[in-house]
Amino acid sequence: MNLRKRLKLYVITDRRLRDEVETVKEALEGGATSIQLRIKKAPTKEMVEVGKKIRKITEEYGALYFVNDRLDVALAVNADGVHVGQEDMPVEIVKEIAPNLIVGVSASNLKEAIEAEKGGADYIGAGSVFPTKTKEDAKYLGLDGLKAVVENVSIPVVAIGGINHENVREVLKLGVDGIAVISAIVGAKDVREATKRMKEIIEEYIK
Amino acid sequence: MNLRKRLKLYVITDRRLRDEVETVKEALEGGATSIQLRIKKAPTKEMVEVGKKIRKITEEYGALYFVNDRLDVALAVNADGVHVGQEDMPVEIVKEIAPNLIVGVSASNLKEAIEAEKGGADYIGAGSVFPTKTKEDAKYLGLDGLKAVVENVSIPVVAIGGINHENVREVLKLGVDGIAVISAIVGAKDVREATKRMKEIIEEYIK
Numbered sequence: 001m002n003l004r005k006r007l008k009l010y011v012i013t014d015r016r017l018r019d020e021v022e023t024v025k026e027a028l029e030g031g032a033t034s035i036q037l038r039i040k041k042a043p044t045k046e047m048v049e050v051g052k053k054i055r056k057i058t059e060e061y062g063a064l065y066f067v068n069d070r071l072d073v074a075l076a077v078n079a080d081g082v083h084v085g086q087e088d089m090p091v092e093i094v095k096e097i098a099p100n101l102i103v104g105v106s107a108s109n110l111k112e113a114i115e116a117e118k119g120g121a122d123y124i125g126a127g128s129v130f131p132t133k134t135k136e137d138a139k140y141l142g143l144d145g146l147k148a149v150v151e152n153v154s155i156p157v158v159a160i161g162g163i164n165h166e167n168v169r170e171v172l173k174l175g176v177d178g179i180a181v182i183s184a185i186v187g188a189k190d191v192r193e194a195t196k197r198m199k200e201i202i203e204e205y206i207k
Numbered sequence: 208m209n210l211r212k213r214l215k216l217y218v219i220t221d222r223r224l225r226d227e228v229e230t231v232k233e234a235l236e237g238g239a240t241s242i243q244l245r246i247k248k249a250p251t252k253e254m255v256e257v258g259k260k261i262r263k264i265t266e267e268y269g270a271l272y273f274v275n276d277r278l279d280v281a282l283a284v285n286a287d288g289v290h291v292g293q294e295d296m297p298v299e300i301v302k303e304i305a306p307n308l309i310v311g312v313s314a315s316n317l318k319e320a321i322e323a324e325k326g327g328a329d330y331i332g333a334g335s336v337f338p339t340k341t342k343e344d345a346k347y348l349g350l351d352g353l354k355a356v357v358e359n360v361s362i363p364v365v366a367i368g369g370i371n372h373e374n375v376r377e378v379l380k381l382g383v384d385g386i387a388v389i390s391a392i393v394g395a396k397d398v399r400e401a402t403k404r405m406k407e408i409i410e411e412y413i414k
Contacts, residue, residue: 043294043295044276044277044291044294044295044296045293045294045295045296045297046294048296048297048300069251070251070279071279071282071283072277072278072279072280072282072296072304073279073296075278075279075304076278076296076300076304084251086252087250087251087252087253088250088251088252089251089252089255089279089280089283090252090255093255093283097279097282097283
């Protein structure tokens with residue numbers, strides 16, 4: 001299955017909301033197609049330990065597995081890719097070190113999205129589409145900004161930031177390739193059920 | 208020149224005390240033989256930017272260049288090696304990902320030192336030899352503990368932790384291969400001069 005189709009429902013961990021391994025199991029049972037391990041403040045050893053567990057589960061479910069920011073951890077746990085923000089390692093350097101990894105790049109405006117594509121990014125994480133509290137440093141892109149990104153890059157675009165079951169259709173209408181979610185799934189009472197409901201909505205738009 | 212001889216005076220950066228690039232320039236002018244870039248809290252992009260500048264300077268002086276903890280940054284800046292603590296990436300995994308890098312491992316007791324050597328470490332950073340405030344989480348090894356490490360591992364041993372111009376002779380007498388310093392050099396008024404004086408003392412013991 002090609003990358004574009006595997007980014008459909010992209011769930012990002014957040015230990016402030018729920019244990020990573022638990023999150024990933026339940027999200028995969030609910031139908032998540034991609035998982036991103038995002039740990040900001042932990043010793044590298046712990047990241048690698050948690051990361052290896054998630055490698056095992058994502059493999060069982062045939063889901064793509066990305067590590068946020070940390071190329072060293074991505075390599076250590078044999079992830080499928082790494083996702084870098086504008087303050088992380090430049091995509092060109094990531095591709096030089098690890099040409100076989102899928103590299104996603106966060107973009108909060110069209111300029112960043114176009115530069116990421118030129119730099120060799122395999123997909124764009126475009127956002128924040130809506131205001132969000134999960135990533136306090138996230139810049140606002142908005143629906144109009146997202147539309148511009150979708151229309152002007154040729155690599156897959158995954159929308160991120162404040163997307164939930166209520167507003168996701170507005171995002172899907174713009175023709176994105178995938179929806180990335182933290183709070184609406186990781187912060188839900190029932191992660192499996194929240195993932196399943198989100199997947200059903202996404203599949204109304206993306207076959 | 209072999210690794211053992213190049214670890215003689217090993218200076219570790221600390222941005223709380225002084226800018227990294229400035230530190231490295233002055234320490235190399237003073238005769239440092241190895242440099243370790245140690246940045247704990249900064250975006251990866253910034254680590255890579257600073258790290259590349261230091262690669263350039265260390266190359267000019269023919270000094271060895273290590274990056275603390277972050278294998279991704281070490282690879283991105285083309286460092287000679289990476290230095291990992293007990294809570295960082297296990298040495299076995301580092302060696303798998305980057306077999307050509309020199310890998311140093313911190314050990315705060317003999318057991319950790321022996322395990323590091325078995326795991327493939329190229330040198331041991333043994334400490335803390337004296338109490339120190341620079342690394343608040345550093346465990347105390349002491350002079351006796353250091354002696355045991357020197358006598359029981361065959362890879363080079365660099366002593367670290369609270370070493371200054373006054374107490375360094377006590378450490379050198381134990382037969383270590385190198386002295387690692389933060390505060391006594393990076394926190395000195397004149398980094399170049401502090402390095403030069405330390406180098407002179409070290410060379411009384413290590414030719």
